[in-house]
Amino acid sequence: MSFLSGFAIYFIIWWLTLFTTLPFGVKTQEDVQPGNDPGAPVQPMIVRKLIATSVISGIIFAGVYWAVDSGLIDFYNV
Template sequence: MVYTISTAFAIYFVVWWIVLFLTLPFGVRSQHEDGEGAPGTDPGAPVATLMGRKLIWTTIISAVFFAAAWLAYDAGYLNVDRLSRLMGMPF
């Protein structure tokens, strides 16, 4: 099976979103932790989310993970026969 461009983009898109949700909690400080807070807001609301930094890190981490997975697939480590034998399922 050969990757097509659309398949590669779809897989990268899914990996990117998963990594984004994993990186969202890092570096977020709540109003309660910071000691600041506007009246009438939830004390657990974030002060600064640093989304620009998180988007850049998400893209970098996703690219590294996707490249490693692609290289493993091309080397033959990620194929259906090998993975089904590894999990004990007959193919």
């Protein structure tokens, strides 16, 4: 697997993992002011979610890289 292919696969895994980690730990506002969305989070904790996304994506990518490198998955058939 070339560097560019690995980066593309990691980016896709990272992006999908980001969307799965965004809903975790969301607390909505108790006192909704006029003009505010009632579903808006009080503290979105974006940095924590980006770090968690990077760690989880790294673990998943390591598994995918191992599967491709060992021949379990043929990269050209994916």
